[in-house]
Amino acid sequence: MxxxxxxxxxxxxxxxxxxxxxxxxxxxxxxxxxxxxxxxxxxxxxxxxxxxxxxxxxxxxxxxxxxxxxxxxxxxxxxxxxxxxxxxxxxxxxxxxxxxxxxxxxxxxxxxxxxxxxxxxxxxxxxxxxxxxxxxxxxxxxxxxxxxxxxxxxxxxxxxxxxxxxxxxxxxxxxxxxxxxxxxxxxxxxxxxxxxxxxxxTRNSDKSNLVxxxxxxxxxxxxxxxxxxxxxxxxxxxEVRYEAYNTEGDYGLLIVSYGTMSRVCRTAIDNLKAQGIEVGMIRPKTLFPFPEKEILDAASRESCGMVLSIEMSMGQMVEDVDRCVKGRRPVKWYGKCGGEVPTPEEIMDVVKEHL
Incomplete structure (x- = not known):
């Protein structure tokens, strides 16, 4: 094709x-x-x-x-x-x-x-x-x-x-x-x-349907x-769908991000990895139903010190992320909502601030 x-x-x-x-x-x-x-x-x-x-x-x-x-x-x-x-x-x-x-x-x-x-x-x-x-x-x-x-x-x-x-x-x-x-x-x-x-x-039926x-x-x-x-x-x-990125080994911080923003985060994670800093990401593909168990499991990894929800909003998904983590790790938010898309360099700086 x-x-x-x-x-x-x-x-x-x-x-x-x-x-x-x-x-x-x-x-x-x-x-x-x-x-x-x-x-x-x-x-x-x-x-x-x-x-x-x-x-x-x-x-x-x-x-x-x-x-x-x-x-x-x-x-x-x-x-x-x-x-x-x-x-x-x-x-x-x-x-x-x-x-x-x-x-x-x-x-x-x-x-x-x-x-x-x-x-x-x-x-x-x-x-x-x-x-x-x-x-x-x-x-x-x-x-x-x-x-x-x-x-x-x-x-x-x-x-x-x-x-x-x-x-x-x-x-x-x-x-x-x-x-x-x-x-x-x-x-x-x-x-x-x-x-x-x-x-x-049309359907050869004697039963009427009512919507x-x-x-x-x-x-x-x-x-x-x-x-x-x-x-x-x-x-x-x-129907829960998600992508786990760079979560096979140990990581000090877990990012949760979706849509276009997750692509920027992926680049930031790759660049951080080249500097010796390991960061994992859970990308929800379905926002409802939300990958609750998957986020909890990833956040509960012994090496993970905190969870960062990165969004192009003033912090909406972070409420669901916080609910999923159940207080086992600190949950923070970072984002913009005026039409600017945070750059990989910005994400890298934010991650380093929290590690």
Whole structure:
């Protein structure tokens, strides 16, 4: 399989098509607007549907409707746009509909700026909308990984009948890297006739399907939330993904970092190693479910004196890292959130300060 040089946003759009999704509804917002630009041309070429809504609020409910009919559907947006979709995301999770969301994060809060950030960690991992719901959240560190995660997201959304979010940042969307589209990740929707409102005659059934998130009886609502919780618990058992880097031997400090920031940390770790300083890293590939045991085990290594959460935010993931470490080691944070990406040299200096 040959590789092709593509901008991240365009590769994300192509990955969805290659995965078997032919429905894309969106509203433009920097720094991910190239996805919509690319798919406005590409979707008609493959017999798919491109539709720009009048707002992100409208897009959220277009996604809900299409998914409720059993169609594969996805959207891309950036931070404030995801905020506007959050009510619909809660409805989608409550109604158990599979939708894939891609958030190419920009700086915030408010309008913030259009440069890369990881400031939407709380929004993605802790819910974002109302009620007790969770999304399966994946965080790519390269354009190739973004392609693969997008392609994997559709069967995962259908497996759990739940929204899945790909959490990238402005760099992932704007950088160009060689990519390939693994053919084995092209799949077809599964088991939708069991629940989707796709017409009784279509599925030759005498049983009507109902997609809803409204439960006025308190016991029924409690039971429904327990059912949803059982799915999230299953995700915790089956879907944790992470990368351990330079953790085979002894190390004096453990870094936890994800996405683009983890690439900078990897370079810093390599440079420190050349100076005789050993540092390990756990890179969460899934932010929910979070690699809790893996971080605890790595932090508990006898040689490890502390844990450093490095993020392009004011310290959001550090709360989960601290929770995982359970007080066995000091946990510190380092990062920036104005659009600047800390350099390997900065990371090296911070590590040396704490050793």
């Amino acid at each position: 040959s590789k092709v040089l593509m901008k991240g946003n365009e590769a994300i759009g192509e990955a969805a098509i290659r995965a078997g999704c032919l429905n894309y509804f969106a509203y433009p917002i920097t720094p991910q607007s190239e996805v919509a630009e690319y798919l406005s041309k590409r979707m008609p070429e493959v017999g798919g549907v491109f539709l720009q809504g009048e707002s992100e609020v409208a897009v959220g409910y277009m996604l809900f409707g299409a998914s409720g009919c059993g169609e594969r559907v996805f959207t891309t947006s950036s931070s404030p746009g995801i905020s506007l979709m959050s009510e619909a995301i809660s409805y989608i999770a409550g109604a158990q509909c599979p939708v894939v969301f891609v958030n190419i994060i920009r700086g915030g809060p408010g309008l913030g700026g259009i440069l890369p950030s990881q400031g939407d960690y709380f929004q993605a991992v802790k819910g974002g909308g109302h009620g007790d719901y969770r999304m399966l959240v994946m965080a790519p560190a390269s354009v190739q990984e973004a392609v693969e995660m997008v392609m994997e997201a559709f069967p995962l959304a259908e497996k759990y009948r739940n929204p899945v979010m790909i959490l990238g940042d402005g760099l992932i969307g704007q950088m160009m890297e060689p990519v390939e589209f693994p053919e084995h990740l092209a799949t077809k929707p599964s088991n939708k006739d069991a629940w989707a409102t796709n017409g009784m005659s 809803k998130s409204l439960y006025l009886d308190p016991k029924a609502l409690n039971d429904h939330n327990l059912l949803l919780k059982s799915k999230y618990d299953r995700m915790r058992c089956e």
